[in-house]
Amino acid sequence: MSEQFDAIVIGAGQSGPFLAAKLAGAGRNVALIEREHLGGTCVNDGCTPTKTLVASARAAWAARHAAQFGVMVKGPVTVDMAAVKARKDKVVGASVKSLTDWLGSLKTLDYIKGEGSFVSSSEVKVGKRVLTAPQIFINTGATASVPDWSGIRSVPYLTNTSMMNVDTLPGHLIIIGASYIGLEFAQMYARFGSKVTVIERGARAASREDPDVSAAIRGILEAEGVTFMFGTTVEAVAKAGHGVLLSLKCGERLASIEGSHLLVALGRTPNTGDLNLGAAGIETDARGYIPVDDHLRTKVKGIWAMGDVNGRGAFTHTSYNDFEIVADNVVDGGKRSVAGRIPVYGLFIDPPLGRIGMSEAEVRKSGRKALMGVMPMARVSRAKERGETQGLMKVLVDAESKQVLGAAILGIGGDEIVHSLLQLMAAGTPYTTMMHTVHIHPTVTELIPTLLADLKPLE
Numbered sequence: 246m247s248e249q250f251d252a253i254v255i256g257a258g259q260s261g262p263f264l265a266a267k268l269a270g271a272g273r274n275v276a277l278i279e280r281e282h283l284g285g286t287c288v289n290d291g292c293t294p295t296k297t298l299v300a301s302a303r304a305a306w307a308a309r310h311a312a313q314f315g316v317m318v319k320g321p322v323t324v325d326m327a328a329v330k331a332r333k334d335k336v337v338g339a340s341v342k343s344l345t346d347w348l349g350s351l352k353t354l355d356y357i358k359g360e361g362s363f364v365s366s367s368e369v370k371v372g373k374r375v376l377t378a379p380q381i382f383i384n385t386g387a388t389a390s391v392p393d394w395s396g397i398r399s400v401p402y403l404t405n406t407s408m409m410n411v412d413t414l415p416g417h418l419i420i421i422g423a424s425y426i427g428l429e430f431a432q433m434y435a436r437f438g439s440k441v442t443v444i445e446r447g448a449r450a451a452s453r454e455d456p457d458v459s460a461a462i463r464g465i466l467e468a469e470g471v472t473f474m475f476g477t478t479v480e481a482v483a484k485a486g487h488g489v490l491l492s493l494k495c496g497e498r499l500a501s502i503e504g505s506h507l508l509v510a511l512g513r514t515p516n517t518g519d520l521n522l523g524a525a526g527i528e529t530d531a532r533g534y535i536p537v538d539d540h541l542r543t544k545v546k547g548i549w550a551m552g553d554v555n556g557r558g559a560f561t562h563t564s565y566n567d568f569e570i571v572a573d574n575v576v577d578g579g580k581r582s583v584a585g586r587i588p589v590y591g592l593f594i595d596p597p598l599g600r601i602g603m604s605e606a607e608v609r610k611s612g613r614k615a616l617m618g619v620m621p622m623a624r625v626s627r628a629k630e631r632g633e634t635q636g637l638m639k640v641l642v643d644a645e646s647k648q649v650l651g652a653a654i655l656g657i658g659g660d661e662i663v664h665s666l667l668q669l670m671a672a673g674t675p676y677t678t679m680m681h682t683v684h685i686h687p688t689v690t691e692l693i694p695t696l697l698a699d700l701k702p703l704e
């Protein structure tokens with residue numbers, strides 16, 4: 246006998262729990278199915294713990310550089326990795342608890358621990374239970390991809406998930422992949438005191454960024470002792486003592502490298518393999534994502550897909566925005582759409598990168614007439630006063646409409662400051678409005694009008 250609900254949510258990532266709560270708040274009977282931890286990747290082994298660790302790494306950096314500010318720290322600065330992990334666990338634990346308490350307080354929400362899989366387009370199995378509902382929402386997220394290199398299964402490699410259990414200092418951490426995950430962990434562990442080598446098959450770090458931004462990111466990390474090996478792929482992996490030995494190919498040249506720990510950070514695979522989607526009549530695309538329309542509906546009536554699993558975003562804020570769109574449409578009778586969502590994200594190295602809209606490369610490819618301004622952070626008073634002048638600011642605007650097309654702010658506060666340009670973009674306000682507004686001194690944002698006053702045609 247199946248159990249009847251008004252709605253079923255599979256996966257408790259960054260949209261599922263909020264949608265389940267919204268539906269329950271509207272008086273609907275909802276089943277929320279989660280096989281691991283409430284809050285999914287972001288809370289348990291993604292944003293929250295990594296940014297907590299980044300904060301510990303920043304404290305280590307500040308203590309080591311205190312003398313440069315006239316502050317004397319006696320003796321060598323050491324990092325207690327068990328205490329770092331305990332602090333991280335506390336922050337994560339509090340977040341999971343508050344989510345658990347909140348969801349537990351909702352009377353028509355049934356939280357079911359287990360793995361959900363489709364039996365038909367209106368039925369989902371969890372353990373021995375079969376649930377049925379006219380509306381089913383998938384929010385199953387993604388997991389670290391693991392390559393099929395020879396020997397990989399015989400070594401204790403790490404992913405972003407198992408990294409969360411590390412409570413000792415790796416002697417030499419080798420990271421494969423120089424993108425968001427690899428770069429954040431690289432700087433963090435270099436600051437904790439590990440030797441860090443990053444291996445990347447492409448030619449630069451953060452290759453989705455423009456070459457000047459990539460080069461500045463590389464410079465920041467190299468200055469802190471991180472070694473990069475570009476144009477390099479792993480051929481095989483083997484155990485070596487307590488660590489790992491990697492056989493590498495750098496162009497035509499063969500090489501090897503030995504490390505105490507290996508972190509694999511080369512992308513994520515959507516969690517669709519366990520859902521038995523065929524029973525619901527849903528097919529994934531070639532990379533395993535669930536195709537959706539602009540309202541996040543799958544091709545099967547009554548089934549939606551939100552978050553990383555739909556391939557329309559790969560961030561917590563995009564997953565949460567998926568919840569807002571679906572909730573508005575399904576509960577409040579709205580017509581919101583994902584079309585036109587401005588791409589925004591941060592890279593949380595220190596100083597961070599804040600990114601909105603199009604890159605220079607994307608603007609060039611679009612062929613439109615544009616203006617661009619670039620300013621090194623070394624020109625910003627606040628950066629000089631703080632003694633942190635690495636990075637650059639870059640803004641692109643449409644030459645005719647004067648609207649902001651995109652921006653990259655790599656520097657102190659870059660992740661926050663870039664939002665001022667985001668609001669101009671969202672409101673369709675010409676950049677000249679910001680140029681003519683008085684800003685607070687001394688801030689980083691006060692230099693954006695100066696940057697805008699010096700825009701040059703993109704040749």
Ligand SMILES: Cc1cc2nc3c(=O)[nH]c(=O)nc-3n(C[C@H](O)[C@H](O)[C@H](O)COP(=O)(O)OP(=O)(O)OC[C@H]3O[C@@H](n4cnc5c(N)ncnc54)[C@H](O)[C@@H]3O)c2cc1C
Pocket residue numbers: 255256257258259260261278279280281282283284285286287288290291292293295296359360361362384385386387405426516519520551552553554558559560561562563564593
């Ligand atoms: C190391 C790291 C750092 C990150 N940092 C940031 C950051 O700073 N900012 C940012 O915006 N994004 C960041 N991200 C990305 C962000 O974590 C994800 O985009 C975000 O979690 C959205 O995921 P989601 O809602 O799609 O699902 P997820 O958070 O992945 O959750 C999906 C949930 O579904 C469950 N599940 C899967 N299959 C089933 C099933 N069959 N039955 C039941 N349950 C199931 C899983 O157990 C999981 O709990 C980071 C990611 C990583 C890995």
Ligand SMILES: NC(=O)c1ccc[n+]([C@@H]2O[C@H](COP(=O)([O-])OP(=O)(O)OC[C@H]3O[C@@H](n4cnc5c(N)ncnc54)[C@H](O)[C@@H]3O)[C@@H](O)[C@H]2O)c1
Pocket residue numbers: 392421422423424425426427429444445446447451452477478479510511512513559560590591592593
């Ligand atoms: N700050 C943030 O918001 C944040 C932080 C961490 C993760 N995330 C999310 O997690 C997702 C995954 O991040 P990621 O860094 O794992 O992956 P990614 O897909 O962004 O980058 C993977 C990198 O690994 C390289 N690579 C792939 N195969 C390789 C190989 N065999 N040898 C050497 N290099 C190889 C690629 O060239 C690329 O540079 C991102 O898309 C992002 O959405 C976001």
